Amino acid sequence: MxxxxxxxxxxxxxxxxxxxxxxxxxxFRALDGNMATAFQAICRHxxxxxxxxxTMAAFFLDLIESxxxxxxxxIIRHVRAIVVDCxxxxxxxMEIAYGAGI
Numbered sequence: 836m837x838x839x840x841x842x843x844x845x846x847x848x849x850x851x852x853x854x855x856x857x858x859x860x861x862x863f864r865a866l867d868g869n870m871a872t873a874f875q876a877i878c879r880h881x882x883x884x885x886x887x888x889x890t891m892a893a894f895f896l897d898l899i900e901s902x903x904x905x906x907x908x909x910i911i912r913h914v915r916a917i918v919v920d921c922x923x924x925x926x927x928x929m930e931i932a933y934g935a936g937i
Contacts, residue, residue: 837887838930839893844873878913882920892917 847870854863882888895914899907 837877837882838890840873840877840880841890844877844894848875862878867885886918888917 847866848928851863851866851870854860854866857863876895878881880887880891882891892914895910899910899914902910
């Protein structure tokens with residue numbers, strides 16, 4: 836599910852790049868609004884499994900890498916939340932070796 840949202844965002848991003856020189860047109864504004872909506876949907880999505888978490892983290896890291904505006908703090912927070920939640924939710928059971936003194 837989240838991979839479709841990411842694909843949709845990237846599609847909108849490409850279309851927006853194609854009309855960037857016409858930034859005051861209704862088409863540009865509509866695309867910009869659709870991108871914002873798609874981005875917010877991705878941000879609100881709670882990963883249901885490790886694959887979705889990886890997809891979201893990769894998406895956010897790609898955005899950070901390609902963004903030169905220096906406003907990455909909110910994206911970094913999303914990545915931290917995904918990583919922390921996945922680590923907390925997917926901790927392996929402790930192995931008891933050699934009876935561990937029991």
